[in-house]
Amino acid sequence: MNLKFKTTALAMTLICGICHAQMQSENIREDFKPSTLNQAGQEFPQVNSQGYARFRIKAPQSDSIKVSLGLGGQGGTKLTKGTDGFFTGTTSGPMDEGFHYYHLTIDGGVFNDPGALNYFGSTRWESGIEIPAKDQDFYALKDVPHGYVQQILFSSKSTKSSRRAYVYTPPGYGKGNKRYPVLYLQHGWGEDETAWSNQGHANLIMDNLIAEGKTKQFIIVMTYGMTNEIKWGGMKDFKIENFQTVLTEELIPYIDSNFLTVADRNSRAMAGLSMGGMETHSITLNKPELFGSYALLSGGTFNPSELKDKPKPALIFISCGGKERPENVKNAVKALKEAGYNAFSYVSENTGHEFQTWRRSLRELAPLLFK
Amino acid sequence: MNLKFKTTALAMTLICGICHAQMQSENIREDFKPSTLNQAGQEFPQVNSQGYARFRIKAPQSDSIKVSLGLGGQGGTKLTKGTDGFFTGTTSGPMDEGFHYYHLTIDGGVFNDPGALNYFGSTRWESGIEIPAKDQDFYALKDVPHGYVQQILFSSKSTKSSRRAYVYTPPGYGKGNKRYPVLYLQHGWGEDETAWSNQGHANLIMDNLIAEGKTKQFIIVMTYGMTNEIKWGGMKDFKIENFQTVLTEELIPYIDSNFLTVADRNSRAMAGLSMGGMETHSITLNKPELFGSYALLSGGTFNPSELKDKPKPALIFISCGGKERPENVKNAVKALKEAGYNAFSYVSENTGHEFQTWRRSLRELAPLLFK
Incomplete structure (x- = not known):
């Protein structure tokens, strides 16, 4: 395999992270539903009809949780801790239709979202979320x-x-x-x-x-x-x-x-x-x-x-x-x-x-x- | 389904948690190897020839991590934080041969071990570890x-x-x-x-x-x-x-x-x-x-x-x-x-x-x- 092959593969991987979302000025519609790729019975993550994704993670004594999905170049979506011990947050814009890999960074360590099913990508089992596509049929x-x-x-x-x-x-x-x-x-x-x-x-x-x-x-x-x-x-x-x-x-x-x-x-x-x-x-x-x-x-x-x-x-x-x-x-x-x-x-x-x-x-x- | 069925199923579930390990006074042999159920390329969790399990989790800013496996009745294995940002710990006794489900409690939230593969148990995908059995062939x-x-x-x-x-x-x-x-x-x-x-x-x-x-x-x-x-x-x-x-x-x-x-x-x-x-x-x-x-x-x-x-x-x-x-x-x-x-x-x-x-x-x- 030559260098060009390697560089292209790397570039393709990087593109994944950049295309996720685009800043939009529209209001966020409050019609969020559980992602179809959630573990059975799990309410979060959720997606709305515009393609925004919302996360909710229980970690009462944690200081910070970030989701790797969100606005490209800004390192994902930072969740905010509530008084109930849950961290919540919504992507800053709608995501592309279809499947996305993601993970959580909890107090500096990388873990999967316990609400989502896992899919093998990035050489590990990552969390997955599905943004309903117009042609999903x-x-x-x-x-x-x-x-x-x-x-x-x-x-x-x-x-x-x-x-x-x-x-x-x-x-x-x-x-x-x-x-x-x-x-x-x-x-x-x-x-x-x-x-x-x-x-x-x-x-x-x-x-x-x-x-x-x-x-x-x-x-x-x-x-x-x-x-x-x-x-x-x-x-x-x-x-x-x-x-x-x-x-x-x-x-x-x-x-x-x-x-x-x-x-x-x-x-x-x-x-x-x-x-x-x-x-x-x-x-x-x-x-x-x-x-x-x-x-x-x-x-x-x-x-x-x-x-x-x-x-x-x-x-x-x-x-x-x-x-x-x-x-x-x-x-x-x-x-x-x-x-x-x-x-x-x-x-x-x-x-x-x-x-x-x-x-x-x-x-x-x-x-x-x-x- | 009658009440007896339900109670028995619950009792069977509880038994799982109690039989995992027994306190032993033997010295812990330092021949730990990665569990065969680890994600590709992951060094931890590890098991030794006596059946002890050792865990290592990166979470630099976390305060506490506990593994659900370990001495029955004492709530699993509490990991200790090192100066390198990794939490480590070993079960207090050898585990039964074979497969065990487990999870981590990180600062009060429940997550899987990013080093291990996941298996569906307890109505969710849990981490799995394999204690090599004498008859594993x-x-x-x-x-x-x-x-x-x-x-x-x-x-x-x-x-x-x-x-x-x-x-x-x-x-x-x-x-x-x-x-x-x-x-x-x-x-x-x-x-x-x-x-x-x-x-x-x-x-x-x-x-x-x-x-x-x-x-x-x-x-x-x-x-x-x-x-x-x-x-x-x-x-x-x-x-x-x-x-x-x-x-x-x-x-x-x-x-x-x-x-x-x-x-x-x-x-x-x-x-x-x-x-x-x-x-x-x-x-x-x-x-x-x-x-x-x-x-x-x-x-x-x-x-x-x-x-x-x-x-x-x-x-x-x-x-x-x-x-x-x-x-x-x-x-x-x-x-x-x-x-x-x-x-x-x-x-x-x-x-x-x-x-x-x-x-x-x-x-x-x-x-x-x-x-």
Whole structure:
């Protein structure tokens, strides 16, 4: 991995913190409700119809609590202690729609909000909050046929371990002998193989698209995209070759021999968000004979010169949030189209380097795959 | 649900807190290592070869931190603040082998240990710590063929919701048309459908038993054993009929039509720990035509008079920890045997009302099932 890769990954991580909120002069509507990602029965954190988030934490003898979410550049939201022993506070502006990671700093130590569920990001389990999005219906849990998310453990000789992956199989999988194409879908830096199901709702997005007849049915495989388990998540020693070996020489053969797949290039795609997009970029260029479709979600671009003299992909999909650098995505896709590639761009309106961008990207990508 | 049920469930919960540690006069060996349930890369909490646990928490401006684990009856382990801003402390005695839930009280507020992974217990995600057991090999992750743990979402008309279950399928499941018996396996009060895989390692226990040829292969289905989602986990309004409807009229038909099961009484068992054992007791007596084998793990007993005039079970298994009331288990099984039932007891040595008892119970139960 070169320096440019590392710097870009770092920049992408930093962007997360900056896009959260924008100062607004509107009045705060008092229609706060518990976040849908709260632990069962917990009233806080709450969100209102404008996207403000409100926190309430019990810590009677503490001196200070700060929430990492809030106005970018000002270090989050400082809570105020009440006479009842609870600290409360509201973000100084509305947050972007969708999912956000956060944590508390209590008297100088970092802890999670006991009211919220935890999600793996920043190489640790962080608190999560959901700002209801206008289009949240596409990842809602509905009474439609549901696929399964299976935890598998596959033997990896190259890392001398049993590694974990999650495999989404569409509704009805396994009832007959029908075989399915496969999308290998990677998380971003600091996340792991749980991200696309937990934060991303990839399974519900697919269930809903399938119920509406909007996509072909396919399997999705999600695994951990690093091999540096000892210094967990450190980018310093990251080499694409190590993960590439796990993915292409260990996981793909395991999936093809244990699941009902169509085991050929045209029926195999790779996609990833952020660092996972960069991994997709590197691995599809290194192993173009394995993958027929490539997708980068907030994870860089392809250009025609990289693809020249290699087996031509059936599809290239490049996306990002409107608060990232959409012009880069659009320009890249324009150049690819001019060079004769079947390329698509997607820009998620009013979102940044966060999961709402990637949920929407999967919704847009799925119907284009395996045609 | 009657008052006796409620009181017993409460007593069982209280026992958890009392059995953790016993005062010992031995010297503390300085061979502490990170708990195997720590978050990736975290050095604390640690455990030593005697079973002592040591904690270290950064909170430079806090006044007090207490860990809920430690000497029973004295409110856990109080940590001491160092000049480096870290609070540290060691339990006053060795803990029982196996898994323990815990949390921190920081300046009067309840939070999780940022060093540890979280497990759902006490109706919330709590920190977890593992005291290495002498027999830990039976639930270790080994390089053997692994079954899958599948998250499924099934439609429940009686609760007007999509409900979640986890389904363990043994290695090789689905590669042919082989059909399997099914064990319905319930968690305890305050836990949920994640407990048997996460805390219990049910999948690894089965993988290892199967690899050693010690058990028949079967499917395990684990779902949430309550229907009171609004007041989550409250026992006040609990009625067995509601969960019984979900299990017997919704989940079992779903499993039998979507998985490769042998859909008859002799190939269907029910087991549960603590509250799940009481549910097993009630539901197998109410619906003896559905289940051929019954197992109660630290969850009460059967007596011959309850079973009279009902279809005879092929197997009754009753277990508990040696620090619970093993004489009750042994006496119940003695009476059942005398009445002509195929009954087995198991007592887990030196453990209480905790998961090590139930991991071992599953190891003992599995080889007896579906013969």
